Every structure is written in structure tokens, then in C-alpha cells.
Amino acid sequence: MGKVRIVTDSTADIPDEVKERLGISIVPLKVIFGEETFLDAVTIKSEQFYEKLAQSSVLPTTSQPSPLEFSEVYGRLLAEDADSPIISLHLSAALSGTFQSAVIAHSMLEEESDITILDSRSASYGFGMRVVKAAEMAQAGESKERIIEAIEQLERDTKLYFLVDTLEYLQKGGRIGKASALIGSILNIKPILSLEPEGIVYAVDKVRGSKKAMARIIELLKQTYGDEPVGMTMAYSFRKDTAEELCELLKSQFNVRSINWTTIGAVIGTHTGPGASAVFMYRM
Structure with missing residues (x-):
């Protein structure tokens, strides 16, 4: 059996250098500005997207990859090594x-495809x-089973929180009502977002x-991690200042052993806007 392919x-927002170094295959979603x-x-990187977003009178939309686009990637990997499982x-x-x-x-591929x-x-x-x-x-060289176990464990060990500068993009994307966005902007209300x-x-x-x-956010993370050793990844959309400030506060309050940085890509940025910042914290 060959090595597992990933x-x-x-939307995983993995830095290019990391994707290339680890041989991760990426299937891109689409971002649509009017007719483009x-x-x-x-074909559009994070910085280009946020610059275009600032200049555009049209709010972009997003679109998922087609099954054909996925099958082409799976087919290519299987052609390279039919014995390699894919996660x-x-x-x-x-x-x-x-x-x-x-x-x-x-389902479009041969049944024996792993x-x-x-x-x-x-x-x-x-x-x-x-x-x-x-x-x-x-x-x-770890097995597919060991890798899936590790993925599931890291999911249990991770907490994430997002901040946004404005509620405008969440409102336009249908995430919150127009009245809530207006009141939130007037009162400088900052929602702390996560995923259920x-x-x-x-x-x-x-x-x-x-x-x-x-x-x-610090209070919420303390409830989970206390003084445990943790790693964290900081993410930001267009401006890094809020994420840097939050990072410094987190470093002063937690037993941080590892810090990584990434940018929030175009698809997620369509819904959060150019002023989004996030922390992803996990047990070491």
C-alpha cells in the first residue's frame, strides 16, 4: 500500500509554502464578481481579493467545485499510485x-477506490x-486509520473564534438580519463568532x-485550556493589526508553545469582510 494522499x-486557507511542501492537493472554490x-x-490570491472587494460596487458570491473537478483530482492521484489511499x-x-x-x-469512480x-x-x-x-x-508513512484518528482528536482539541470589523458582509451574505447589522454598527457591537x-x-x-x-475571547479560551500547553494559529483578512494585538494578549495569558499565521482567503472573506481576525487554539 502506498502513502496516504491528502x-x-x-477554504482551508493553508499557506502556499505549506501546501507545496506537504504535497496537499487543493480543489478550489470559485469567487464571482459580476461577470468575472x-x-x-x-487565479485570485487573498491580497488581490481584498483590494478588488474594496473597489467593487458588487458584493462577490461564491460557488462550490463541481463533482467533475473533484473526480479529476482523485483520478490523477489514483493514476499516480492506485494503491495509495486518499483522505x-x-x-x-x-x-x-x-x-x-x-x-x-x-461515487463516479470505481468502487474499489480507497x-x-x-x-x-x-x-x-x-x-x-x-x-x-x-x-x-x-x-x-502513517496509516490511513492513524491519520483519521489524529484528525478527529485535533478537532476535539481545537477552539476557534472570529472577530469582524463590520456586520455588513454577514448581513449581505444572509448570516444576520439588516436591522441587527445597522444597530450593531451604530452601537459598535462586536460579535464573537464560532462554529457549532x-x-x-x-x-x-x-x-x-x-x-x-x-x-x-481570552475568558472563553481560559475555560477550555487554563494553563495547558497550547499552540495557536492567527488568521487575518486584509489588515493584520487586530490579529497582532489579539496574539500579544493571548501570548501573555496562555502557555503558548507554537504560533503560526495565515490569511483568510477569498471565499471565507466574502462572508466576513476585509477586517476579519481569528484565533485557532489547540492542545499541544
Whole structure:
């Protein structure tokens, strides 16, 4: 049996250098500005997307990959080594049809194809870190079963919280009502966002001002991790300042052993806007 191959989609927000080093296969989602369609993280990178977003009078939309696009990736990997199992981990099925496209693609291939498709029930580096862990283990020659166990354990060990500068994009994307967005903007209300176990975005709390929001995130994370050794990945969309401030606060309050950085890509950024920041914390 060959080494396990790892597939994910572009919303995992994994840095290019990491994807290339670990041989992770990416199936991109699409970002649509009016008549223009771009492949997330392929024909439009994060910085280009946020610059275009600032200049555009049209709010972009997003689209999942087709089953054919998945089957082409699976087919290529199987052609390279038919004995290599494939683990394919994707954006929450509650947020996108990407997972379902992967399932359909699998059904289009020969029955004996060893492909395991997993719903991350998460978004951005919330599952991107699991993809990276899986790819590292695959490079080390670990079995498919051991890798899946590690993915599931990391899911249990991870908490994630998002902050957004404005509620405008959540409102336009249908995540909250127009009245809530207007009142929130007037009162400087900052929702602290996370994902439920089913993979649905929800507001953990709502506080007034960024300082209080950061303090509340620290309080929430303390309830889970206390003084345990933790690692964390900080993510940001266009501006890094809020994420850097939050990072410094977290370093002063937690037993942080590892810090990584990534950017929030175009697809997730369509719904969170250019001022989003996030922390993904996990047990070491």
C-alpha cells in the first residue's frame, strides 16, 4: 500500500509554502464578481481579493467545485499510485455543498477506490490545521486509520473564534438580519463568532468594542485550556493589526508553545469582510 494522499479545498486557507511542501492537493472554490469568475487561491490570491472587494460596487458570491473537478483530482492521484489511499477533508457541509460534490465525485469512480471523504464541520484554518497534520503524518508513512484518528482528536482539541470589523458582509451574505447589522454598527457591537459542533456559524457573544471582544475571547479560551500547553494559529483578512494585538494578549495569558499565521482567503472573506481576525487554539 502506498502513502496516504491528502486532498482538501481552498477554504482551508493553508499557506502556499505549506501546501507545496506537504504535497496537499487543493480543489478550489470559485469567487464571482459580476461577470468575472476566479478560482480561490489560484487565479485570485487573498491580497488581490481584498483590494478588488474594496473597489467593487458588487458584493462577490461564491460557488462550490463541481463533482467533475473533484473526480479529476482523485483520478490523477489514483493514476499516480492506485494503491495509495486518499483522505479528502472539506469545508463544513452546513456552509457549502463542497463536501457533497466530493461525495458525488467518489461515487463516479470505481468502487474499489480507497477514498475517505470527511466533513470538517469547520471553516478556514479551523480544519486547515487538521489537513496539515494529516499531510505531515502521511509524509511520515502513517496509516490511513492513524491519520483519521489524529484528525478527529485535533478537532476535539481545537477552539476557534472570529472577530469582524463590520456586520455588513454577514448581513449581505444572509448570516444576520439588516436591522441587527445597522444597530450593531451604530452601537459598535462586536460579535464573537464560532462554529457549532454541526458546523454552523453562530455568535458566541456580543460585546461593545474590540478591546472587550478580545478580553471575552481570552475568558472563553481560559475555560477550555487554563494553563495547558497550547499552540495557536492567527488568521487575518486584509489588515493584520487586530490579529497582532489579539496574539500579544493571548501570548501573555496562555502557555503558548507554537504560533503560526495565515490569511483568510477569498471565499471565507466574502462572508466576513476585509477586517476579519481569528484565533485557532489547540492542545499541544
